[in-house]
Amino acid sequence: MPAEGMEPIAVEPSIGVALPVGDPAFTVDLPVFEGPLQLLLHLIESRQLDVLTVPLAEVADGYVAHLAHHPVDAENLSEFVAIAAQLIYLKSRRILPAEPLPPMPDAADEPDEEELRRRLLEYRALRDASIELGARDGVAPAMRREPREADLPEARSELLPVAVLVGALEALASIPEPVAAPPQIVAREITIGQQIEVLRAAMSRGGRVLLQTILARCQSRTEAAVTLLATLELIRRRQVRAEQGDIFGPILIEGVEGVEGGAAE
Amino acid sequence: MSDDLEVYFEALLFIAERPLSTAELATLADRPRPEAEAALASLAASLDGDERGLRVQRHDDAWQLVTAPEVGARLATYAAREEARLSPAALEALAVIAYRQPCTRGDVERVRGVDSDYVIRSLLHRRLIVETGRRDTPGRPVLFGTSFTFLERFGLTSIEDLPPLSTDAAQLAALADRADGD
Amino acid sequence: MSDDLEVYFEALLFIAERPLSTAELATLADRPRPEAEAALASLAASLDGDERGLRVQRHDDAWQLVTAPEVGARLATYAAREEARLSPAALEALAVIAYRQPCTRGDVERVRGVDSDYVIRSLLHRRLIVETGRRDTPGRPVLFGTSFTFLERFGLTSIEDLPPLSTDAAQLAALADRADGD
Numbered sequence: 001m002p003a004e005g006m007e008p009i010a011v012e013p014s015i016g017v018a019l020p021v022g023d024p025a026f027t028v029d030l031p032v033f034e035g036p037l038q039l040l041l042h043l044i045e046s047r048q049l050d051v052l053t054v055p056l057a058e059v060a061d062g063y064v065a066h067l068a069h070h071p072v073d074a075e076n077l078s079e080f081v082a083i084a085a086q087l088i089y090l091k092s093r094r095i096l097p098a099e100p101l102p103p104m105p106d107a108a109d110e111p112d113e114e115e116l117r118r119r120l121l122e123y124r125a126l127r128d129a130s131i132e133l134g135a136r137d138g139v140a141p142a143m144r145r146e147p148r149e150a151d152l153p154e155a156r157s158e159l160l161p162v163a164v165l166v167g168a169l170e171a172l173a174s175i176p177e178p179v180a181a182p183p184q185i186v187a188r189e190i191t192i193g194q195q196i197e198v199l200r201a202a203m204s205r206g207g208r209v210l211l212q213t214i215l216a217r218c219q220s221r222t223e224a225a226v227t228l229l230a231t232l233e234l235i236r237r238r239q240v241r242a243e244q245g246d247i248f249g250p251i252l253i254e255g256v257e258g259v260e261g262g263a264a265e
Numbered sequence: 266m267s268d269d270l271e272v273y274f275e276a277l278l279f280i281a282e283r284p285l286s287t288a289e290l291a292t293l294a295d296r297p298r299p300e301a302e303a304a305l306a307s308l309a310a311s312l313d314g315d316e317r318g319l320r321v322q323r324h325d326d327a328w329q330l331v332t333a334p335e336v337g338a339r340l341a342t343y344a345a346r347e348e349a350r351l352s353p354a355a356l357e358a359l360a361v362i363a364y365r366q367p368c369t370r371g372d373v374e375r376v377r378g379v380d381s382d383y384v385i386r387s388l389l390h391r392r393l394i395v396e397t398g399r400r401d402t403p404g405r406p407v408l409f410g411t412s413f414t415f416l417e418r419f420g421l422t423s424i425e426d427l428p429p430l431s432t433d434a435a436q437l438a439a440l441a442d443r444a445d446g447d
Numbered sequence: 448m449s450d451d452l453e454v455y456f457e458a459l460l461f462i463a464e465r466p467l468s469t470a471e472l473a474t475l476a477d478r479p480r481p482e483a484e485a486a487l488a489s490l491a492a493s494l495d496g497d498e499r500g501l502r503v504q505r506h507d508d509a510w511q512l513v514t515a516p517e518v519g520a521r522l523a524t525y526a527a528r529e530e531a532r533l534s535p536a537a538l539e540a541l542a543v544i545a546y547r548q549p550c551t552r553g554d555v556e557r558v559r560g561v562d563s564d565y566v567i568r569s570l571l572h573r574r575l576i577v578e579t580g581r582r583d584t585p586g587r588p589v590l591f592g593t594s595f596t597f598l599e600r601f602g603l604t605s606i607e608d609l610p611p612l613s614t615d616a617a618q619l620a621a622l623a624d625r626a627d628g629d
Contacts, residue, residue, distance in 0.1 A: 275500025
């Protein structure tokens, strides 16, 4: 069974680090989701929830669990992570109504549930249409009559310029060749679990750390996004607290007293 | 059918080895364009209404004669055509382009939520979509639309024949209205 | 016309690349021969009676769809224009064969990236290409080369007169050289 049966979820630090993504025993029954909307829709539909009304925060856990435990299309990992961040934000807003999260630096980045829902609905309509198209792919084609000499009445033939032959090959050469298909699954080197470990290690000296310090060490956008996600996850578990004096200012991550890392699990 | 022009156009589309535009057909018939267009529409309607084995296919102001979709399945057996099926990802991108044409790669990626460069190239390569121009926005991105090959493969006489999008379209509109009202 | 069999036969004759015999048509439709013959006669009569642009022609027990004689003269205008003009698909295939002859259908398809069966047949019908033999690989595929008509139409004295290709186009055409047995 896919991960959505595993609620309530927690992203386990150990998972992912040694996750055998290429192991056939692990991937056998799981669809590999190509995009985040596909995964989100799958989670909603497999629980028979109504896309129009379900609070999207309700599927946040299932989504993050899936991302942490199962292979997704590696090419689009940052898109998956971006939606994960939105969902976790929506969820934390529901959990902590009295304590609003600090505003996003850019208002346009503020996760908008209705906008996400609108995208889901649009995606679903076109995905359904694509399934319908697929069902009639080549099944009952409307066929053209290919030309044959007998059709054309006799006509005086004129000289043709040789340039048209060269032109035909040039035009053909200019059609973009599809590049080799990206591999479906590659090992993920950065996981939320790993980054949680990174954050904990950083906090182990003095119990607090500047998020910007950690982000500055990240090698890629994906790594930074996953680190941010790991931070949100720790906040969600109430294992850390985040403080930011002003917009764009440093974000201080501080361990919550009495909660030993990992003890909550 | 007794209209002279329809008779001529039916024969012309029969021997033509490519779709003919309304303008070309009007020139060949030496008639004004609106008259040619009316005759073509009437030919299309009469082939459809008489339940004949042939149909007029229209796309982007060009016309061609094809077999009727009702007999397509039996003909496909006869012609023993084998074409590689399209992947779900390619079908998704194709659906976005078919329903939203003309549209850009960015439009497709926005709807699908994923990079779609590869699938769009493969659709171009299969001639199922064609570049139709450029959008007049910064960067002037290329616009794509479906081709006659698309109509043939899916047994459609025109893109108006595409099944309507599920009720979600209406729901989307409702959502948009709600958002606008805010 | 609403008879199922007539609809099927009209479509079948439309796409068939040669006249079909009554026996073949009966087999394809999986109906007894007299029934097939009656449907064909009825199709012929209805096309004739409705004054359509097409007719069913019967010659020695073989059937084909042709244009109506009334429009023959007017179609010649189109034919003359068209003779001077090869479709983009036909030009592509012809160019590949001209530069890489002798080559097989598989070679042409490798370069064009799409099925080229019909287009090669159309070049054969126009006598622009001829079969020159068979390649000594599994399946022994037919080899094609350009014809004398080809040289005439393009005003060449020999195929050595073909202009050189740009690097891109030459590389593309070179794909046809990969004789890996179709």
